[in-house]
Amino acid sequence: MPTPHTAEPGIRIGLSDLIDMRHRVREVQLFSRPGQRSPLVGLHPSKLRGRGVDFDQVRVYQAGDDVRNIDWRVTARTQEPHTKLFHEERERPIYILIEQSQRLFFGSGLLFKSVLAAQAAALFGWAALDHNDRIGGLVFGDGEPHEIKPRRSKQSLLQLLNRLARVNQLLHTDATPQPDSLGLALRRAREVLRPGSLAIVVCDERALSEQAEQHLSMLSRHCDLLLMPVSDPLDHALPAAGLLRFAQRGAQLELDTLDASLRQAYHQQAQARIERWEVLTQKLRVVLMPLTTRSDLIEQLREHLSAQRPGHNR
Structure with a gap:
């Protein structure tokens, strides 16, 4: 290695x-x-997803609080009604x-x-x-x-x-x-x-x-x-640089970059890759x-x- x-x-x-x-x-x-909107705003949900809330804290129960959110363990320990508060999960x-x-x-x-x-x-x-x-x-x-x-x-x-x-x-x-x-x-x-x-x-x-x-x-x-x-x-266009030799893991390749048809075919392959990404997205x-x-x-x-x-x- x-x-x-x-x-x-x-x-x-x-x-x-x-x-x-x-x-x-x-x-x-x-x-x-x-107060600011990024052009990538679509990459963040405009509406809350999933459960929508996360536990925040416990405080003394107040009139109007949802009784379903009463924390009975804290209430029993303190002998005073306490309720759970949540904040939005964004x-x-x-x-x-x-x-x-x-x-x-x-x-x-x-x-x-x-x-x-x-x-x-x-x-x-x-x-x-x-x-x-x-x-x-x-x-x-x-x-x-x-x-x-x-x-x-x-x-x-x-x-x-x-x-x-x-x-x-x-x-x-x-x-x-x-x-x-x-x-x-x-x-x-x-x-x-x-x-x-x-x-x-x-x-x-x-x-x-x-x-x-x-x-x-x-x-x-x-x-x-x-x-x-x-x-x-160089992924998109070959320079007209004459004969180029490449070697990797024992394999060898020679390219005549002065060959216009070779450079054109290379460029067309690159354009096909670009278009494939564009079509997919x-x-x-x-x-x-x-x-x-x-x-x-x-x-x-x-x-x-x-x-x-x-x-x-x-």
Whole structure:
């Protein structure tokens, strides 16, 4: 097994970097606040879901209180009627699925795709915690997935970020990809997520399989979805750079990038992947926010949020 690496800016990311993402939450409004509406307001329920109330405190019974809420144990102990008070339950589970695999360990822009995916997961995690939601998730990729159950605690988020940083540190180009790791991760999400949850999927743009589409379709029936496929400029277009040689795990490949038909076919494959994501999200009526290593994460999110505001012309 390869040994962990120290954080290399843009190439690898450490736990301290993921913790520092909490300072960037204020730069972009991902969730709504009192008196403010985020373009992602649809990702939070406008009506209370589930039980709708959480226990708050016990106080002395007052005229007009619902007798069904009398706390008989406290009443018996104090010899004075006490009633339970409740507050509205507005938080909900937010489950972030983050891919950290060999195919993400690459980048020709500002940073590696694996680092961008980790940054996005951390940013949404801190934003969810700041919004008083329960946060958990699943880090998946070439090895065994690592899961943290959603809880409303900073410790839960830190556990998820710690797992994320550890997996990121161990990424290397010779890893053996796990077939359809996204599909397996989504199947797990379907097993643990209750109705009304929000699932945020941060994965490689090339990860979408038929099985993954089926799981996303079934998840969308009772959960909100935010899909964030990650790509690099070289995923979409080959430069005219002459003969390029690639080698991995004993296999070799030569490409003549001066061949215009080859570059065109490569670009068409990329466009087909993009259109597949777009068609799927339109069909499921969920939110799509593709990310690229070409520019800063916050800038991209601002652009996506602006595009979703009513009256915006794409």
